[in-house]
Amino acid sequence: MAVEACSVQIQKRRVELVENWSKHLDLLLDRLFEMGAVTEEDLSFIKGGGLVGERDCMRTLLDVLQGRGEEPCQAFLFLLPKLEVSNFTRTTNLSVKASASDHLQRHKDILARQHTPGNYLGSTSGLPKADWFTDITFSRHTGRLVPVHFQHETSVVGDAFRAGRAQARGQEETCSFKDVYQCLLSASGDGVALLSGVAGSGKTTVIKRLVQEWAVDEDTQKIILPLSFRELSLITEPQSLQVLLSDHYSHLKPILPELMTSNQGQLLLILDGLDEFCFPLDFEHTHKCSDPERELSVGATVVNLIKRNLLPDISILLTSRPHAVTKVPQLLVNQFYSVLGFSPAQQQQYFERSATSSQIAAAVCGFVSFYKPLQLMCHIPAFCWIVSTALHNGVSCLFSDTAPRGAESETSASEEVEEEQYHTSSELNTVINNRHAIGSRPVTITEIYCCFFKTILLFHVGGCVEGMNLNRLQDAPRILKETKAKLRCLGALAFKGLLERRFVFDSVDLAYFSLENTDVLRAFLVESLKEDRSSLTYEKNFQFIHTSIQEFLAALYYVLESLSGSDPFTGLKPNMGLLAPTVHTQLMSVISKLRRPKVLLRRRIKKALHWGERHQSGHLDLFCRFVSGLLVPKTRFILNGLFPDEPKSYLASCVPLLYASPPFVLRLLHSQLHSPSLSPERQLNVCHCLYEAKDPGLPHRLLAWLKLLSQEGMGHCTVAYTDWSELAFLLQLTPDLQVLNLDAQGLDAEGLRRLLPVLPLFSTLRLAQNALGPEGAEVLSVALQSPECQIERLWVVSTGLGCEGVRILAEGLKKNNTVFDLRMAINKIGDIGVAALAELLTTNRTLKDIRLRDNLVTDTGAELLKAALMENTTLECLWLFDNKFSKEGVRQLKEFSKIRPNLDIKVCY
């Protein structure tokens, strides 16, 4: 006789099972969970947030088991005889008495499992378990903060390592994951810590790593309780903190009350993703509450936790994207961490781990380090992932074949002439606009994203078998053409979201754009479940795999529509275009032809670029960069098949170059760049747009700059701040420049701040005769502490540092080991400034040469220096001419130099 299926048996015994086993539900769930028959999500679903009775929970358990198929049902039936009621009594008693350490171990096991790594595509590319995490760099801060971040997250990537830090004040140091871990998990680690980082910088990954390390750490006494603001946003009804925590950590229920009363100091509450919290945090007006049993709105609970009214002794770690950091008053934050991302060495490590062979890793690393803008973007881990995915399937295949044969021969005579411009400076051109490079390698961010996009379409949509790569690549134009209609809908969704600043979409949005259950949807959007607590049903939510992918698809849609002669906005309206794309496009292109398409195209592009200029939040920065990049015909060839056949008659006249954006786009960007009302952040973005647009003028402007800077002492020449931003950008594109000579260029602290991204990259910084003052010293101090700092000679003669400026500079030098030549004559540093330098000399072993001529130093300062030099034996040269020493002071300094033959002290009365 055939054995009856377990699920059928359960169905038949349902009434009896509910009757007899409901009161033992907890133990049953524990065992089933241990056996892997139910998941963590199942548990919370079954328990219904504690709002339903045992019998209902039991019924849900049976439903879940049956829904999961034969195996879990079998496990359940196997379990029942072993858990006879007599056993139950004993085990239940035991489990109640189980020691706190058992509960904690269980807590660790559960959290470690919940915090397993994964990337935006849901896998770790087969990396071994230990290798999924690449160390990452942070800055740690304990002082006052000025977090001014109006820039869009992804557009600050280039500056993530350096420029962002100029906005910070107070004590700041760089540190590694290990330092952060130790600090947060140490017994004394208390108060509120805030970890800020741009999109994709790895905040959630850091939390996952933190939990995993902690789960195997036997030394720490801390108990981590991680929650995400995304989860907290789902709690719409008032709830007490006690219920909230015991709901989330039901396995800790027996010991939670005790932890919350007598062992609060042991708890580290992690609240991830402040930027995703949808309730307001009103720190001023929220009523004080210190009772964990009192019901509060979730916003009030968070406020009272952060204000230390609720559980005053626990430690809290908040993570956030920079724009939401200001939701929490700075005074309430004790430690501030910024994720600086991957240093070049860490990028290399990442690529080595993610590549399938060492040759591929070396090729990717070499490629990225050659193109500065890419390297700067690669500070962001998520971008490293995009780059390695884009390059993974063989960049040469993706790229070299993309230009249609005809296109090369269509290069007009005028184009040849204009292309000559690329070759006026061979060294710079190889970097910025080398034609060969353009023909074979992606050098702009847009090109990288096009490659990424194509890789996903060819190799991830619909599942691709290894070894078919070449065929798929040859087939790419056909595949792209066939997917075009769906991609257009996806782009429209992305564009609409961007306009409305929406990054999470629901099923209604998808239906609106006819995207439900499509392959492209699964490839580019990740699905998450949102629980409706009242009905206990789940609603599906969707997000793009990364915000920058949404921006890319939005730009792709915008350019695609504009080049096809359609209005990108019309496609967003109901019952238009998207419902009948072909009819709509045909209709629009007929209308467009009647309406002078060239003018329309220009108008649309102008509109897109002006948005970016107008929106100070910077959320359209990357969109503008992609639009600029996609207007380069050669870049569009990567996605051959998707765009209308090139060149179109009306485009031909405005696209004389295949290798750059149309001249009207370049003109537009240049006029933006020189607009006096543009903020520095937007200015920098326009520079990025020009780079993406492959502006042939970039090498010339850099040459002009270098010529200007080589003229000694421009003195009164006033360089506008906007120009310093442009210079910083251009210098980033130029490898191997060693000396930055800005002597007497009218540079001030603000100008220096604009240059901060490039300051650490030079071995000699000549900044003499500029009014930098203490504020300029702060900028320099940040540059000196950069992990990438290569500054060896720092010449700041006559820069108005004063004693405060020197003190700040000395702080920076304490954490620097590259500068050996420091020239700071004529800065009125006095004895106070010398005291800071003397203190520095007791620990610094890099400085060899310090020049302090004409600085109002007296015998007191000389004494301080001599005392420091008793400890420091590495300084070789100390110039002290023209100071305020007495005769006796000079004599004593000379005597001192005799006992230090390796130290050349120059002094006169």
Ligand SMILES: Nc1ncnc2c1ncn2[C@@H]1O[C@H](COP(=O)(O)OP(=O)(O)OP(=O)(O)O)[C@@H](O)[C@H]1O
């Ligand atoms: N330290 C790391 N080692 C390896 N990969 C990393 C690391 N940090 C981040 N990544 C990669 O970058 C992706 C994005 O990281 P993560 O989701 O942690 O960023 P985030 O800062 O939380 O972003 P968001 O603000 O968008 O939520 C990860 O999925 C992973 O692929």
